[in-house]
Amino acid sequence: MTVEAPDDTRTRILRAALDLFAEHGYQRTSLRQIAERLRLTKAAILYHFPAKEHLLAALVEPLVADLEALLDAAEAGPAERARWTVLEGWVDTILGHRRPLGMLFHDIALVGRGDTYHRLMRIAMRANDLIAGPDAGRRERVRAVQAVAACSDPVVFFTDIPVEVLRADMLDGVRQLLGDPPEDLPTGDFGAATGGDAPRGRRRPGRPQAMGPEQVEAARRMYAEGRQSADEIAAALGVSRATVYRHLDPASRR
Template sequence: MRDEEATPQRILAAAGALFATRGYRATSMNAIAEQVGITKAALYYHFSAKDDLLHRLTEPLLEELEGALEQAEAHDDPERVRWSAIEGYVDVCLRHREALLLLVRDMTLLVQAPVGERFKAVIALANDLVCGPDRRLEQRVRAAQTVASLGDPVVLFPDAPVAVLRELILGGAHALLDDRGGGWPSGGGGLEEAAGRTGSPAGGRRGRSRGREGGRPPALSDEQSVTVRRLYGEGHAVDEIAERFGVSRATVYRVLKN
């Protein structure tokens, strides 16, 4: 590899290491240049700002998470959607441990636009897919617990063998969701009554999401995207917006993160 091609990779490696140890905001472009052994001017030749470095370091993680969840949503059966989303989420996190560690270790990055908004949109979609069509509070809380448990072990045990860690994480997800008993606890009592089935669409069911083979358009026009952002800002739910435009929830989340 020619030096002019290798330099950006050296810069990214140095930036990733410094962001992970010092924190994103505490790392200067000058520190990155010194770490690589180049001038600050040479660094700016390859990357115009520190945000560009952050984008390049986190893009593969976020892109693959979005893709895995969109692929999961294409299934018709809620259980297949749920477990495809869980397994895909875990596999992507394991492939991109360093980027995930970077995001989680420096919590200020979770409010760094657009990376923070994009990451929050991924989490929201994962929660939605794991929850499934039953939107009672009990199920939504259990789904949120499950999604939170998928990435944390990847960060906390970075030296654990991938295959072993994957099996343990998925085993924990099954335990949380009580999969052996049919997927979800029956509720029936305090929690169900307290929740009052809040958040459920009319009739207690949500329109089934469909992927590219399900007849929904894969994208929205610029004008529709503006309307989507306006509706979301006014408090309309993602499910409602997706149903209105005949697209998947993943499509709506992609519009909202841009």
């Protein structure tokens, strides 16, 4: 006989709640519907979650906690790495929580309930400060806010795009807004910062910093076609993104 783990029912409730919230929206989903989906009583749901708002908070908690861990890691590391630690880590964290983020987007007013809203606001302000940098002026602070949006919003609007492709496009847009990180500046282990696996797609140390004539021609052709981002071209050619950009016609950079 298999004994059910103490938290297994709670996990099942959260999974069913996320499914139903995604299908019908938070407001139109009742605790009774969740109970019926799992063949439980409403009382069994209330035992784990005394109110429906507690379900929402529990679903959002992993995203919020991972963002807080990311910012803690960025603040603890070298100041010159903080901006790109936050930016790349933010993209990876948001992509890792793609589904609950989509649920929140459709019921965004709900985050105003309880402590979740205040935590998200503190996270946003910390991220903006780290991306803008010390002694930032108005323009730098505005662009920091824009960068956070660029690292978040596409995840909700482009749900049909594979993670690796969307990640490359999002970071490509942020780099065009803020400029490239220094070529010799290594990025941190963003997966470790949030307790997960290191994200794929980051530049590996030792990639060539120069391209032959045929590679240059191929890079320019691929970029002009508009079907691949600079990150994808760099991965295909085995060089860094900065190396690709050095060989592109400035007029072709979008």
